[in-house]
Amino acid sequence: xxxxxxxxxxxxxxxxxxxxxAFARSNIFFVIAATVVAIFxxxxxxxxxxxxxxxxxxxxAAFMSPPLTENHLLGTDSFGRDxxxxxxYGARYALAIGFGAVLIGAMGGLIVGMAAGLSGGVTEWALMxxxxxxxxxxxxxxxxxxxxxxxxxxxxxxxxxxVALIGPFSRTVRADVLQIKAQAFVEAAGLMGVKRLAIxxxxxxxxxxxxxxxxxxxxxxxxxxxxxxxxFLGIGVAPPTPDWGLMxxxxxxxxxxxxxxxxxxxxxxxxxxxxLSIVGDGVREHFDPKLRKQG
Amino acid sequence: MTTAPIFRxxxxxxxxxxxxxxxxxxTRAKRRLRALDGVRLSLGPGESLAIVGExxxxxxxxxxxxxxxxxxxxxRALFREKDIGDLAGTDRDRFCREVAMIYQDARGSLNPRxxxxxxxxxxxxxxxxxxKAERRDRVTALLTRVGLAPEMMSRYVSALSGGQxxxxxxxxxxxxxxSVLVADEAVSGLDVxxxxxxxxxxxxxxxxxxxxxxxxxxxxxxxxxxxDRIAVMYLGRVVExxxxxxxxxxxxxxxxxxxxxxxxxxFAPISDPLPGEVPSPIDLPPGCRFAGRCVRAQSDxxxxxxxxxxxxxxxxxxxxxxxxxSEPSAH
Amino acid sequence: MKPMDLGAxxxxxxxxxxxxxxxxxxxxxxxxxxxxxxxxSRGESLILDNVTFSLRRGGTLGLLGESGAGKxxxxxxxxxxxxxxxxxxSGTIELDGAGNVTEAGEDAWLKLRGRRVAxxxxxxxxxxxxxxxxxxxxxxxxxxxxxxSRSAARARAIELLESVGLNDTPSRLSAYPHxxxxxxxxxxxxxxxxxxxxDLLLADEPTSALDVTIQAQIIRLILEETRRxxxxxxxxxHDLALASQCCDDxxxxxxxxxxxxxxxxxxxxxxxxxxxxxxKGCVLEFxxxxxxxxxxxxxSFASKTPGCRFAPRCPRAxEKCAANKPPLADVHxxxxxxxxxxx
Numbered sequence: 001x002x003x004x005x006x007x008x009x010x011x012x013x014x015x016x017x018x019x020x021x022a023f024a025r026s027n028i029f030f031v032i033a034a035t036v037v038a039i040f041x042x043x044x045x046x047x048x049x050x051x052x053x054x055x056x057x058x059x060x061a062a063f064m065s066p067p068l069t070e071n072h073l074l075g076t077d078s079f080g081r082d083x084x085x086x087x088x089y090g091a092r093y094a095l096a097i098g099f100g101a102v103l104i105g106a107m108g109g110l111i112v113g114m115a116a117g118l119s120g121g122v123t124e125w126a127l128m129x130x131x132x133x134x135x136x137x138x139x140x141x142x143x144x145x146x147x148x149x150x151x152x153x154x155x156x157x158x159x160x161x162x163v164a165l166i167g168p169f170s171r172t173v174r175a176d177v178l179q180i181k182a183q184a185f186v187e188a189a190g191l192m193g194v195k196r197l198a199i200x201x202x203x204x205x206x207x208x209x210x211x212x213x214x215x216x217x218x219x220x221x222x223x224x225x226x227x228x229x230x231x232f233l234g235i236g237v238a239p240p241t242p243d244w245g246l247m248x249x250x251x252x253x254x255x256x257x258x259x260x261x262x263x264x265x266x267x268x269x270x271x272x273x274x275x276l277s278i279v280g281d282g283v284r285e286h287f288d289p290k291l292r293k294q295g
Numbered sequence: 296m297t298t299a300p301i302f303r304x305x306x307x308x309x310x311x312x313x314x315x316x317x318x319x320x321x322t323r324a325k326r327r328l329r330a331l332d333g334v335r336l337s338l339g340p341g342e343s344l345a346i347v348g349e350x351x352x353x354x355x356x357x358x359x360x361x362x363x364x365x366x367x368x369x370x371r372a373l374f375r376e377k378d379i380g381d382l383a384g385t386d387r388d389r390f391c392r393e394v395a396m397i398y399q400d401a402r403g404s405l406n407p408r409x410x411x412x413x414x415x416x417x418x419x420x421x422x423x424x425x426x427k428a429e430r431r432d433r434v435t436a437l438l439t440r441v442g443l444a445p446e447m448m449s450r451y452v453s454a455l456s457g458g459q460x461x462x463x464x465x466x467x468x469x470x471x472x473x474s475v476l477v478a479d480e481a482v483s484g485l486d487v488x489x490x491x492x493x494x495x496x497x498x499x500x501x502x503x504x505x506x507x508x509x510x511x512x513x514x515x516x517x518x519x520x521x522x523d524r525i526a527v528m529y530l531g532r533v534v535e536x537x538x539x540x541x542x543x544x545x546x547x548x549x550x551x552x553x554x555x556x557x558x559x560x561x562f563a564p565i566s567d568p569l570p571g572e573v574p575s576p577i578d579l580p581p582g583c584r585f586a587g588r589c590v591r592a593q594s595d596x597x598x599x600x601x602x603x604x605x606x607x608x609x610x611x612x613x614x615x616x617x618x619x620x621s622e623p624s625a626h
Numbered sequence: 627m628k629p630m631d632l633g634a635x636x637x638x639x640x641x642x643x644x645x646x647x648x649x650x651x652x653x654x655x656x657x658x659x660x661x662x663x664x665x666x667s668r669g670e671s672l673i674l675d676n677v678t679f680s681l682r683r684g685g686t687l688g689l690l691g692e693s694g695a696g697k698x699x700x701x702x703x704x705x706x707x708x709x710x711x712x713x714x715x716s717g718t719i720e721l722d723g724a725g726n727v728t729e730a731g732e733d734a735w736l737k738l739r740g741r742r743v744a745x746x747x748x749x750x751x752x753x754x755x756x757x758x759x760x761x762x763x764x765x766x767x768x769x770x771x772x773x774x775s776r777s778a779a780r781a782r783a784i785e786l787l788e789s790v791g792l793n794d795t796p797s798r799l800s801a802y803p804h805x806x807x808x809x810x811x812x813x814x815x816x817x818x819x820x821x822x823x824x825d826l827l828l829a830d831e832p833t834s835a836l837d838v839t840i841q842a843q844i845i846r847l848i849l850e851e852t853r854r855x856x857x858x859x860x861x862x863x864h865d866l867a868l869a870s871q872c873c874d875d876x877x878x879x880x881x882x883x884x885x886x887x888x889x890x891x892x893x894x895x896x897x898x899x900x901x902x903x904x905x906k907g908c909v910l911e912f913x914x915x916x917x918x919x920x921x922x923x924x925x926s927f928a929s930k931t932p933g934c935r936f937a938p939r940c941p942r943a944x945e946k947c948a949a950n951k952p953p954l955a956d957v958h959x960x961x962x963x964x965x966x967x968x969x
Contacts, residue, residue, distance in 0.1 A: 183403050183404075184398045184400055184403040184404035185403065185404050185405055185406045187364070187404075188396060188398065188404050189417075191362055191364075191391065191394070191396055192391055192417070192418055192421055192422075192471065193387065193388060193390075193391030193392070193421065193422075194417075194421055202406075202417075203406050206406075206408040207406070207407070207408055210408070349837035349838070349839065349840075350837055456924070458922060486692035486693055486864065487692065487864060487865075487866075487905055487908040487909065488692060488904065488905070488908050488919050488920040489692075489919075489922070490908065491907075491908035491910075491917040491918075491919035492919040492922065494910075494917060495917050495919060513837060513838065514838075514910070515838075515912065516909075516910030516911060516912060516914065517910060519910065519911075519912045519913070519914070520910050520914055520917070540912075540913075543912045544912075553839060554838060554839065555912075556842075557838040557839045557841065557842040558838055559841075559865055559867035559868035559870075559871055560867055560871075560911065561866075561867050561870045561871075561894065561909075561911075562870050562871070562891065562894075562895075563871060564871070565842055565845055565846055565849070565871050565872065566842055568839055568840075568842035568843040568846060569839040569842075569843075572807055572809055572810075572840065573837075
C-alpha cells in the first residue's frame with residue numbers, strides 16, 4: 001500500500017515522498033499497524049474475491065480438520081465450514097460494526113456534548129446527569145440492554161454499541177467546548193458582533209471536531225471488542241453469520257481438542273484490535289495539539 | 296476638546312459579591328469586592344489614553360465594562376452618549392465595527408484552525424466591508440500595513456512567532472476600519488526589539504489614521520511613548536490622571552511617584568520600594584485606599600476619602616496631601 | 627576578563643550604587659567563577675558558542691539578550707541541569723578555583739547543586755510544589771543538605787523567611803504556595819535558594835512575572851542578601867535599564883555568542899557593539915520620542931555558521947562579518963566581539 005503510493009508520487013513530488021519515508025522510518029510500528037488495518041479493510045471489502053470458499057459452504061468430507069489440511073489453510077469448524085473464509089467475511093462485520101458504531105457514538109456525543117457545553121445552567125446539569133447515568137454502566141452492559149429492546153441483527157448491534165458510546169464521547173466533547181468557549185478568540189468574535197450560531201459554527205465546532213475525530217479512531221477498536229463480546233454471549237449477530245464473536249463462542253465447546261476453531265477468529269480479532277489501537281495512538285500523537293508543542 | 300467623546304465613564308462602579316474566608320460553608324457572610332469604584336474617564340476622537348496600574352488595580356474590569364462584556368453595578372458607561380449595555384440594532388453594529396480590541400494573549404485571540412487570510416478577512420466579511428473579489432487585496436494591504444509579507448496569508452497561528460502574531464492581531468483589528476483601538480497589555484511578553492517594533496507600528500497607525508487609542512499597561516515607559524493622556528489606577532480607583540508628560544515629570548499622587556521610582560532607569564539607584572503589597576479589595580477600610588502603604592499618609596488620610604479633583608485643565612488627582620507639582624507651562 | 631580592570635572601573639565610578647556601600651574587590655583575588663570557551667551543542671545546532679566570562683566573589687553579573695540568546699541555557703548549565711546524552715558540552719567552568727566541572731560526573735554536581743550554586747527561577751508559582759507546605763519545601767534541603775535536626779531546621783527556616791521579609795513566619799511554614807501572592811512566593815524561592823549559604827546565586831528573570839513595585843522589592847532583597855553573605859549573583863535579564871541598576875558586570879549575548887562584556891557602567895553608558903546599542907535603543911524612557919528597533923529576525927544556531935550570528939540583522943555589517951567570527955578582544959575597558967564597532 002504505502003510503497004505503491006510512494007512509487008506513483010515519486011516522479012512528481014520527491015520532497016513529499018522523502019518526508020513520508022522519513023515519517024515511516026521514525027514510526028515503524030505505526031506503519032506496520034496501518035498496513036495490517038489496511039489488509040483487514042481490503043480483505044473485508046473484497047471478501048468474495050479473496051476468500052477461497054463461501055462462508056456458509058459445508059465441506060462434508062472435512063469436519064473439524066486442523067489448519068494446513070488440503071483445501072482448508074486454517075482448517076474447518078464443526079460444520080465443515082472453511083475458517084479462513086469465515087474469518088475474512090467476519091472482518092466485514094467487525095469493521096462495519098466498529099466504524100458504524102463509532103460514527104453513531106461520535107455524532108451523538110457531538111450533539112449532546114455541544115448542547116451541554118454551550119447551554120450551561122439547568123440544561124447542562126440535566127444533560128450531564130443523563131450522561132453520568134449512561135457512563136455508570138459499562139458499554140457492554142448498556143449494549144446488552146439495548147439489544148434486549150431492539151432485538152438481534154447487525155444493524156441493531158451497530159445501533160446498540162453506538163448508543164452505548166455516546167456517553168464517553170459527549171464527556172470529551174463537552175470538556176473541549178468548555179475549554180474553547182473560554183478562549184479569547186471566541187470572546188473576540190462576540191465583540192465583533194458575530195452572531196452566536198456563527199461563532200459556534202466557525203470558531204467552536206472546528207476546534208471540537210478535530211480532537212473528536214482523533215478520539216473516534218481510538219475508540220473503533222473498543223467498539224469492535226464490544227460487538228464481538230455481544231456475539232460471543234449469543235445476543236448480538238445471529239448464527240450462521242460469520243461473526244468473530246459468534247465463531248469463538250461456537251468453538252468454545254471444542255477448545256480442548258480443536259482449539260483452532262476458536263483460535264483463528266480469536267487471533268484475527270486480537271491482531272485487528274492491537275493494530276487499530278496503535279493506529280489510533282499514532283493519529284492522536286500526530287494531530288492532537290495538546291501533545292504537539294507549538295513551535 | 297470640543298468634539299463629543301467616544302467613550303465616557305460616569306462614576307462607574309463594579310462590585311462583586313464574594314464569600315469571605317473563614318466561617319463554615321453556610322455561615323460565611325457575603326462581602327462586597329469593589330473592582331471599580333467611581334471611575335470617571337472620557338476618550339475623545341484621536342485621543343490616546345493609557346490606563347496604568349498594577350495587578351488588582353481594576354484595569355481589566357474597566358476594560359470589560361468598556362467593551363460591554365460586563366455591566367457596571369452603578370454609574371454609566373457610555374459609547375457615543377449611549378449606554379454600552381443597552382446598545383441594539385444599528386448602534387450595536389456601529390459599536391462592534393468602531394471598537395477594535397487587541398488582546399494581551401495574541402495567540403489565544405486568534406482561532407488556530409483559521410489561516411491568516413481568513414482571520415484578517417473575518418471582520419471584512421462580517422461587516423460586509425468589501426466585495427468577495429476584493430477580499431484578498433484588502434487583506435494584502437492590511438498585512439503590508441502592519442509589516443507582514445502577503446505570503447503569510449496561508450499560514451496558521453501555530454507557525455507564527457510572537458511578533459508576527461501581534462501584527463496579525465493588529466491587522467485584524469484594523470480590518471473593520473475602527474475609530475477606537477483598545478489594547479490590553481498588547482506588548483508585554485515580547486523581546487525588547489520586537490516590543491519596540493510593535494510600539495512604533497501602533498503609534499504610527501494611531502497618528503496616521505487618527506484613531507483613538509485606549510492602552511492598558513503596567514509599563515510607564517510604554518504609556519509615555521504611546522499615549523498623550525494617562526490615568527493611574529489603584530484598587531479600583533483612578534488616583535491620578537492628566538497629560539502623560541506632565542504627570543510623569545512631576546507626579547502629584549504618591550502612588551504615581553512610587554510607580555515611577557520603581558520603573559527601572561539607567562544607572563539610577565534602585566529605589567526604596569513601596570512597603571507591602573496591594574491589599575485585598577474586599578471590605579476596604581475607610582479613607583484613602585493607598586494610605587496603608589503611603590509614606591506621606593497623615594491621620595486624616597485614614598478617615599477621609601479623597602475624590603479625583605482637577606488641579607489644572609490637564610491634571611487631576613485624588614490625594615489629600617499631594618506632592619508639589621508645577622503648573623503646566625502654557626503652550 | 628582581568629580582575630584588575632574591574633577593580634579600576636568600580637573604584638572610579640562607585641556604581642552600581644544601588645545599595646550604597648559595597649565590598650571593595652581585592653584586585654588580585656581569584657574570580658569565584660571562571661567560564662572559558664564554553665560551548666553547548668544539541669544535534670546539529672550550537673546553542674552556546676565559545677562563551678567566556680568570569681565573576682568575582684561578591685560581584686553581580688547580568689546575562690543580557692533577547693529570547694534565544696542562550697542566557698537561560700548558561701544558567702542551567704551552571705547548575706548542571708543540562709546534562710543529558712544529546713547535549714554536547716565543552717570548555718571550562720571553574721568554581722572557586724576547584725577544577726573544571728564540565729566533564730565532571732553527577733556525583734561532583736550533587737556536591738555543587740543546591741549547596742554552592744543555587745537558583746531562583748522565573749516563575750515561582752511553577753517552581754514551588756503545590757502539594758507541599760512552604761515549611762516542608764524549605765526544611766527538606768536544610769535537613770538533607772545541611773544535615774540539621776528537625777527542630778534546628780524549623781528554627782532556621784523561620785529565620786530564613788524572616789530574612790526575606792515574610793512576617794508571621796511560624797504560621798507561614800504551614801501555608802501552601804497558592805495561599806501566597808506572587809511576590810511572597812518569589813521571596814520563599816529566594817529563602818530556599820539561600821538556605822544552603824551558596825557561593826553563587828543564579829536568578830533567571832526573577833521578577834518578570836511581578837508588578838514593578840514588587841520587582842524593586844525583590845531585586846533589592848536579592849542584592850542585600852547576597853551581599854550580606856558575600857555571595858555572588860548572576861542575573862538573567864532582558865531589561866537593560868534594570869541590569870544597569872543591579873549588575874556590576876554584564877554579558878551581552880546573541881544567538882549563544884558573547885557580543886560585548888564588561889562593567890555595566892562602561893558597556894551600557896557607551897555601547898560599542900551594534901547589538902548592545904540596538905538593545906539600548908529599544909529601552910523606553912519617559913521622554914523617548916523615537917525608537918530604533920532592529921529588523922526582525924532570529925539567530926541561526928547551525929553549527930556551520932562561520933561568522934558573527936548577529937550579522938544578518940546588523941545595521942553595520944561588513945562583508946567579512948558573515949564569513950569570519952570576530953574575536954572577543956579588549957577595547958576601551960570592555961571585551962568586544964565586533965569587526966565594525968561604534969566608537
